Amino acid sequence: MNTVALSQIIQNKSNPEDLPHVPVMEEEVLRLLAEIRPRSVADGTCGAGGHAHTLLENVSSIERYFCIDWDKNALSIARKRLNSHKNRVEFVHSNFRHIPQLIPAYGISKLDAILLDLGLSTMHLTSSGRGFSFTKDEPLDMRMDDSEPTTALDLINNLSEAQLAALIREYGEEKWAKKIAGVVKDYCEHTSIPTSKGLAEAIKRAIPRRFHPKRIHPATRTFQALRIALNRELDNLKVALHDFPNILNEGGRFLVISFHSLEDRLVKHSFKNDPRMRPITKRPLRPTSQEITVNPKARSAKLRCAERISAEEVNNV
Ligand SMILES: C[S@@+](CC[C@H](N)C(=O)[O-])C[C@H]1O[C@@H](n2cnc3c(N)ncnc32)[C@H](O)[C@@H]1O
Incomplete structure (x- = not known):
């Protein structure tokens, strides 16, 4: 699928003014996932459900979509937003590092795709009341999961x-x-x-x-x-990079959008050196200048993708 065709097929493309959080690099995520026709997807950082909405609207092969977030408020926004897809979606309040342990309860042991869009959502800054924003007098809380x-x-x-x-x-x-x-x-x-x-x-x-x-x-x-x-964010990412290849089907894709050089370094190193994975993006994809104009928060985003190789290939490495 080429990029021109892709922007044409995006249904209900997000309008930044209507959204609590504008999803970053939507078209690139859609292209990398649509081309493998995934049946099962785990969205480990579902947030307001922006990427989830785009994928569910446009990728008809998806039968099960796991919306995972450790912020209950984000999940309740996503639940409303994705109501028309509720038959295909499971909402799970959890840290994404536990995905391998939680999917068997849904009768699934392996997935075709996993997406992580790391960091804060706009709602954390604008309306969480938890001290992420320094323009407001809020308590110094900063827990992403307020049950911690x-x-x-x-x-x-x-x-x-x-x-x-x-x-x-x-x-x-x-x-x-x-x-x-x-x-x-x-x-x-x-x-x-x-x-x-x-x-x-x-x-x-x-x-x-x-x-x-x-x-x-x-x-x-x-x-x-x-x-x-x-929030032990780097530790969570390290666990994911180590464990998720084991729960991906052959040809399954792992996408990570990061906003911090320490995170990107971990992803780059892991995708390059993990014998179970083949990098699909040799260099990180970056948002277009057009996207940055509409959504300046996207400017530091880097998207990397790697694909699970077969057990045979792993053994031959
Ligand atoms: C950048 S936002 C994701 C936005 C989402 N992709 C969208 O399009 O609306 C990041 C989300 O990841 C969640 N998050 C960050 N680390 C997490 C973790 N270890 N486990 C679960 N959720 C996490 C945050 O609570 C936040 O809602």
């Missing part, structure tokens, strides 16, 4: 300043990590009700103006680091 016991504030309080600096440096790739860690500890210790906006302002004040990044808020990397660490 530990919040970002607990994490900050439980770490030493040096541990916090290491975390901000590693997951945020932040040059000012040491200074910021001191400011974060100080803010949380001396503020009666610490909030996301208050913390972001304290970080902003701590970095000399001439060193403020041009396109992002000075607190962006710190918030990203806290979120990644608290």
Whole structure:
């Protein structure tokens, strides 16, 4: 299927203004999945169901579609959105790392495709009330799954300043990590009700103006680091990359959209070196400039895809 034909066939293509979250690289995801005519698909990061909607509308071969998300609010939005496809869809509140353990309960041991679209959804920033956004006075929570016991504030309080600096440096790739860690500890210790906006302002004040990044808020990397660490996002991805090839049928595809260089590095390395998988995208696919104009949040997305090879081929490697 070529790209021109593809954009013509997308039914009910998402209109960004109507959506709680605009799905990224929809056409590329659709092309990579439609060409294998999958019957069973697990969408490990279903979110508001944007990719799910596109795939269910356009890929008639799909018989079972698993919508998995660890955020209950996202799942309830997806449930409404996908109502017209409910006979083919299962909604599961879970961390995607558990997909291999949860699909047997639905009478399935292997899948034709798995999609991960990592990170935050727009709803987390705009309406979760959980401190992902630094433009609002929200509690420092940052749990993607609010049934987990530990919040970002607990994490900050439980770490030493040096541990916090290491975390901000590693997951945020932040040059000012040491200074910021001191400011974060100080803010949380001396503020009666610490909030996301208050913390972001304290970080902003701590970095000399001439060193403020041009396109992002000075607190962006710190918030990203806290979120990644608290929700063990890299660990979840590592488990998925290790375990999912075992639950893919031969020719089955694994697609990952990442927004962070640490995530993309893990995916690239795994797809290149895993003897069970053959990379389909030699280099990551990137959103078109047209897509970035409509949805600037897509700008850092990278999409990689690999295909499960046969057991025979694995043995011959
Ligand atoms: C970028 S959004 C996905 C958007 C979705 N593809 C769409 O088109 O609406 C990422 C989603 O993944 C979820 N998520 C992130 N890590 C997860 C994990 N380990 N297990 C389950 N859900 C996860 C988040 O809660 C969020 O809803």
